[in-house]
Amino acid sequence: MTKRLFVFVSMIMIASMILAACGPSAAAYTCTDSIGCVTVGPTDPVHIAYLLVVAGPNAALGVDSRNGVEIAIADAGGKILDHSIKFDGEDSGCSAEGGVAGGTKLAADPTIVGVIGTSCSSEARASLPLLSKAGFVMISSSNTAPSLTTPGSSDNYGTAYDRTAHNDNFQGTAAAEFAFSVLKVTKVATIHDGSLYADELVKVFGAKFTAYGGTVTTATSVDPNATDMSSVLTDVAAGSPELIYFPIFMPAGALIIKQAKTTPGLEHTYLMGADGLFSPDVASGAGADIEGFLVSSPAVSGDAYTAFLAKYQAKFGTGPINIFHAHAYDAFNILKAAIEKVAVKDADGTLHIPRNALREAVRNTVNFKGLTGTLTCNETLAQSGIDIKFPGDCSSAGMAVWVYHNVPFEIFKSPEVVWIQGTGVIKPVTPP
Amino acid sequence: MLRTLRQRITITDIFIWIIGLAIAGVVIFGTIRTLEGGRYSGGAWLDLTIKGLALGGVYALIAMGYTMVYGILKMINFAHSEVFMSGPFTAVFIALGLSNSGFLNRQPIIGLIIITLVSAAVSMTIAILLERICYRPLRTAPRLVPLITAIGASFFLQYVFRGFYGSGSKGYPTIDILKGTWHIFGIEVFKIQLIVLASAIIMMLTLYAIVQWTKIGKAMRSVSEDKEAAELMGIDVDRVIVFTFGVGGASAGIAGILYVLLFPVVNFYMGFFPGIKAFTAAVLGGIGNVPGAFLGSIILGLLESVGPNLFLTGLGIPSPSQLKDAIAFIVLVLILIFRPTGILGERIAQDKA
Numbered sequence: 001m002t003k004r005l006f007v008f009v010s011m012i013m014i015a016s017m018i019l020a021a022c023g024p025s026a027a028a029y030t031c032t033d034s035i036g037c038v039t040v041g042p043t044d045p046v047h048i049a050y051l052l053v054v055a056g057p058n059a060a061l062g063v064d065s066r067n068g069v070e071i072a073i074a075d076a077g078g079k080i081l082d083h084s085i086k087f088d089g090e091d092s093g094c095s096a097e098g099g100v101a102g103g104t105k106l107a108a109d110p111t112i113v114g115v116i117g118t119s120c121s122s123e124a125r126a127s128l129p130l131l132s133k134a135g136f137v138m139i140s141s142s143n144t145a146p147s148l149t150t151p152g153s154s155d156n157y158g159t160a161y162d163r164t165a166h167n168d169n170f171q172g173t174a175a176a177e178f179a180f181s182v183l184k185v186t187k188v189a190t191i192h193d194g195s196l197y198a199d200e201l202v203k204v205f206g207a208k209f210t211a212y213g214g215t216v217t218t219a220t221s222v223d224p225n226a227t228d229m230s231s232v233l234t235d236v237a238a239g240s241p242e243l244i245y246f247p248i249f250m251p252a253g254a255l256i257i258k259q260a261k262t263t264p265g266l267e268h269t270y271l272m273g274a275d276g277l278f279s280p281d282v283a284s285g286a287g288a289d290i291e292g293f294l295v296s297s298p299a300v301s302g303d304a305y306t307a308f309l310a311k312y313q314a315k316f317g318t319g320p321i322n323i324f325h326a327h328a329y330d331a332f333n334i335l336k337a338a339i340e341k342v343a344v345k346d347a348d349g350t351l352h353i354p355r356n357a358l359r360e361a362v363r364n365t366v367n368f369k370g371l372t373g374t375l376t377c378n379e380t381l382a383q384s385g386i387d388i389k390f391p392g393d394c395s396s397a398g399m400a401v402w403v404y405h406n407v408p409f410e411i412f413k414s415p416e417v418v419w420i421q422g423t424g425v426i427k428p429v430t431p432p
Numbered sequence: 433m434l435r436t437l438r439q440r441i442t443i444t445d446i447f448i449w450i451i452g453l454a455i456a457g458v459v460i461f462g463t464i465r466t467l468e469g470g471r472y473s474g475g476a477w478l479d480l481t482i483k484g485l486a487l488g489g490v491y492a493l494i495a496m497g498y499t500m501v502y503g504i505l506k507m508i509n510f511a512h513s514e515v516f517m518s519g520p521f522t523a524v525f526i527a528l529g530l531s532n533s534g535f536l537n538r539q540p541i542i543g544l545i546i547i548t549l550v551s552a553a554v555s556m557t558i559a560i561l562l563e564r565i566c567y568r569p570l571r572t573a574p575r576l577v578p579l580i581t582a583i584g585a586s587f588f589l590q591y592v593f594r595g596f597y598g599s600g601s602k603g604y605p606t607i608d609i610l611k612g613t614w615h616i617f618g619i620e621v622f623k624i625q626l627i628v629l630a631s632a633i634i635m636m637l638t639l640y641a642i643v644q645w646t647k648i649g650k651a652m653r654s655v656s657e658d659k660e661a662a663e664l665m666g667i668d669v670d671r672v673i674v675f676t677f678g679v680g681g682a683s684a685g686i687a688g689i690l691y692v693l694l695f696p697v698v699n700f701y702m703g704f705f706p707g708i709k710a711f712t713a714a715v716l717g718g719i720g721n722v723p724g725a726f727l728g729s730i731i732l733g734l735l736e737s738v739g740p741n742l743f744l745t746g747l748g749i750p751s752p753s754q755l756k757d758a759i760a761f762i763v764l765v766l767i768l769i770f771r772p773t774g775i776l777g778e779r780i781a782q783d784k785a
Contacts, residue, residue: 055599057599057600059599221754222751223757227695228694228695228736228737231480231741232753234476235741238471258696262622264475264479284603285601286603287603288606289606
């Protein structure tokens with residue numbers, strides 16, 4: 001019995017050797033890339049992952065980006081170089097811990113070519129060491145903290161990371177310009193929540209506002225999990241500011257909006273946040289007190305964008321729930337173009353994607369026509385003395401300020417655009 | 433005389449006293465510096481104080497659930513924070529419905545009563561189910577077992593509610609008649625804070641009356657004294673325990689509505705911090721002791737509200753409000769060092785002794 005089995009196995013082995021020898025003798029691909037290659041079998045999909053906040057109080061931020069990527073995949077016919085696309089990923093919770101947990105899971109999967117993410121800058125800082133080591137290229141649609149691309153910063157992982165969202169040097173500058181020259185306030189208070197994003201944004205805002213000649217009366221912070229904001233708001237009210245800038249997240253953002261109305265001295269103070277507070281959750285969390293709440297966010301417009309909105313509505317049955325859907329759409333397309341540029345295709349359809357070459361290709365994206373404007377990822381740009389763009393920052397699209405009204409969330413209605421940097425006032429703001 | 437003193441005082445005692453004095457020194461120094469600095473107006477201090485009292489009142493109602501259950505079963509019901517969350521998180525849908533139909537502003541009192549009843553009913557149901565499903569089968573188990581079960585039940589409930597209502601935050605509607613301020617003796621006070629404080633005090637008095645002067649209250653006290661003896665005297669112990677959980681749950685549900693009047697945003701993890709704070713307050717006042725829970729809660733609410741601005745601003749510490757939990761828990765540690773049974777003493781421990 002054993003002998004017969006042995007003979008059978010030997011026969012099969014010999015047969016397979018003969019067959020292999022007779023096969024096509026094309027030169028096998030040898031990977032020369034410094035950090036390795038991904039091999040995608042003839043019938044395997046190209047695996048692109050996301051690391052976005054798709055659950056919890058800031059889910060709108062990540063889900064909106066994921067929706068943007070899904071539309072981009074549909075627009076690409078679901079294929080890259082005739083391979084289908086596998087798109088899945090992990091929730092990153094908009095926190096450093098979530099970034100590490102999600103990043104660890106993704107880093108363990110060698111089939112992943114690139115990652116769309118993260119949503120929040122803290123997640124990027126925590127997950128980049130893992131994802132960079134795994135050889136992936138990451139393109140974020142909504143990270144805005146300057147340190148992620150600032151040359152020489154310890155959070156800068158070189159070509160492993162690019163983003164289609166604006167740098168906060170840009171957003172903070174625009175917000176300060178709006179506050180000082182449009183609202184004509186001279187005294188502001190800033191509140192951050194200890195996150196990388198908020199911390200850097202208030203720094204830029206404060207520096208720029210002071211440079212204009214304004215005063216920062218209080219620069220303080222809150223615990224993102226706190227519900228009782230009374231002591232921080234009393235502290236802020238003591239400096240009697242005309243505007244409070246708190247570029248933080250939910251639910252702390254809504255709690256500050258609500259409680260500022262019942263803090264003596266703050267009843268007639270402008271409240272202003274940033275793109276982290278651009279979501280339906282803010283509107284439902286703050287209720288009627290949302291009226292007049294200002295947020296800085298990118299300006300989006302154009303025919304291609306209008307067509308995109310229609311696709312969004314058709315695919316998901318709702319309008320966009322955040323502002324970074326178009327950035328995610330562009331992020332995916334930049335990644336796709338880079339893969340198409342560097343991938344080597346065998347005769348049988350096998351794809352070889354050299355990882356470092358892919359990173360270089362993404363970084364060398366120049367004049368890419370995207371939904372958010374023309375994207376160039378390898379330049380440094382300065383505006384009135386502040387570097388607003390470093391290599392790795394692809395976007396140079398304009399910033400806008402939006403205002404919420406006491407109606408259900410619907411992009412362009414509530415919030416609606418009141419000011420675009422460079423263009424000027426679209427609609428006057430009613431003082432609180 | 434000196435010798436006996438030396439024998440009674442150990443190195444540890446001296447060390448503890450030094451820590452205590454150091455903290456007291458920092459607090460006094462910070463307070464003086466803050467008041468000298470004159471950054472805050474008298475109105476701001478008054479506002480913080482009333483907010484603190486109102487918050488303390490809410491903590492007191494939650495703390496009742498911890499302290500009564502501890503009194504009877506000698507266990508810490510860590511899932512009580514989720515009992516607290518379940519009520520207002522469910523009632524928010526009723527509140528939004530009433531608000532959208534315009535009923536809430538036309539009949540605000542009836543509207544509020546409906547919302548409160550729904551919240552209390554949901555919290556009470558959850559508390560009773562917890563007791564029946566999670567704790568009763570473990571009543572004879574070692575004390576650690578129900579404790580761990582409570583933590584498990586707490587996570588279970590959080591994620592069940594997340595599954596039910598989603599992971600986002602929902603805002604409670606604002607009621608027009610509760611907006612604005614009242615002038616009392618020339619002092620401007622926000623209506624909501626006064627209403628919350630008054631409601632909390634009325635609820636506490638009601639609970640105290642139930643425990644002290646009703647038949648079932650008497651039964652509760654006897655069960656907490658000695659379960660076996662109470663059973664022999666013909667008291668239905670199971671019924672008393674269910675009643676205790678029910679009352680604790682209902683008061684948590686009402687506390688939930690008062691809490692959202694102050695901080696009108698609800699989500700599935702909203703129970704955690706108030707729960708921990710109320711537990712701290714119960715320990716601060718002496719766990720198992722009803723007036724103690726009230727006193728502990730008021731002290732904790734005031735410390736949290738006034739403390740950061742009063743103690744820390746003068747020391748030049750940036751963003752003092754972030755350290756309010758640190759203040760609250762340092763007080764807890766100090767109380768546990770100098771008076772381990774709490775301010776009013778652990779009623780049970782004294783009676784047993």
